[in-house]
Amino acid sequence: MDGDAFIIAAIAAEQEARKAGEPTYQEGCGAIEDVQAAETGTAQIGLERAGEPEMSTHFARTVGERERQAAQEHARMMMASAVKRDEGKRWNGHCGARRYENGRGYVLPGEPTGTLVAAMDGAYFAPGPPGSTRAVVYLTDIFGLPLKNSKLMADELARALACDVWVPDLFNGKPFMAVDELEPLMPDRAGVAMTLGQKLQAGFLMLRRAPSLYANRPSVTAARAAALIARLRAEKGYARVGAVGYCYGGALAVRLAADAAVLDAVVVCHPGGISAEQVRAIAVPAAWACAESDMSFGPALRQEAEALFRAREGKEGFVEYEFVDYKGTAHGFACRPNLSVPEVKAGYEGALAQTIAWFNKTLPA
Template sequence: MLCENCTKGFQLTGTPEGTMQPDGSYFHPRPADSDAPATSAVLLLTDVFGLELNNPKVMADELSKSLGVDVWVPDMFNGKPLLKADDLTPYTSPVPGKKYSIWNRVSLVFTLLPKVPGFYRIRAAVVDKLVADFIEKLKKERGYTTIGVTGYCFGGNVALRLSGTDLIQGAVIAHPGGAPIAQVNAIKAPTVWLCAEEDEAFGPAARKAAEEALAARKGGPAYEFVDYEGTTHGFAARPALEHPTVKDAFEKSFAKTIEFLGEVVKGKA
């Protein structure tokens, strides 16, 4: 599912320190002085903009330095992200409460229509296989035995589905594009959910249903839902830092991500 704010692009400053790989992925190696397990790694799964934006690269660098492990950002779109960051800027707001006219929403539909064929190209069956193959290849070539994942928007849904496999050991799911209960019930790994105050794709009802489904599973995997006031869908990946509430939420959500993934890569989650 693609909602309006999935297409809101706010650039993080900073110069990426990692490198683009031949397969289109981005890689930041573990620091030389790291005492974290060399058999652990983290994957960052992007929103629909993929690696066209600076943000996932800068965030991957910080995760690698903070956690002391290799961090990878796979190219889930084969070099062809469905949207550009500026495509739908007129139709989104970084803070809650903005009302949109009927004409605004009609205009949004006409803006998205030409993109419809691209949705099929990035359907779950295709992207999930791409990411699963990417993980299996890393495990074989790099010897990883522990994989933590953080996913945003589109990538949050991929992270959710990965949590129902044995490929990963923990996942941060940030404002996903919905959370089908069947997928929530299939979760095997510990998860942390980063939730926006206002989110067309993962609103209060969907969030409540997901949490209740996990709570009903006695002896199931650990989970935590964290809500961030003053935010809309996309805040944890593309924060509008000029808004104090958004800046605070982005920083706190990123700190929470580091805290949780730190436990995952150490095998303690």
């Protein structure tokens, strides 16, 4: 197709989107400009001042990528939009992300059996047998308690470990976003890369949520979790408490693991937004469940993290550790798996079994 035909097709696709009442790519990128000025600059400065350099860098990287790619992506995605309409398929013009046509494969089946406890700041409680002297705290991803996966997994851990499991409401009832907004944009297995349009839409969503992200930055939510753990120890009499964290919650687990008075052991699953210095500060036994493909915990940092633990062997301050890589998986597999993909299903089940085995080893009943 020559240049004139390409431009005509792109304009036609834009006009069709407007007639259908759908948000167009141009509108989406215009909104990014507005949100960047109103929210992102403020949030980035605030994150730097609050001592959250990793998250501040993430914002800068997202905006920089958007600026470099927006022009060429506009033309390409408008052409793709026209092609998709010709094929009779729906296309989300909001920065070009494909609608999730195969259902919510990231929501686990079943219904929770535990309860929300108002006296514990709205935490979800999955009870073990009466008189348990150990407990596990489940630290959620950014979707928080509204995504029922955390409750279902807490129920399973309570059954398997025969102990109480608590899921804190890290975001005070207001998670950053709904899972249906972001999860359809994310790869659900290794070998599947985000398109430029999906990256832009994900960046747009993060920019729109910048004030909430700042209000619920890791230093704030980690303090909430630590306060709940202290209350559980004092009021419930638990002798040993472990934590398992996923994605955002994995980063919180790393932070909390720096204080052996807070936790006795941790499991970290595909964490997001951690640094080598935070890994070096871990003071309790730590197991890691790692994705094959993970934009948040990539190969370089994953290898460095294990090397930091290995370097402590035979020295004062050594703690037990293990790293397990799950073939065919992507970020999120251990808590939001697409169970229709065999390798992802195996990874999810493997990470859950790893968690149970680790706590049975490090939190003896």
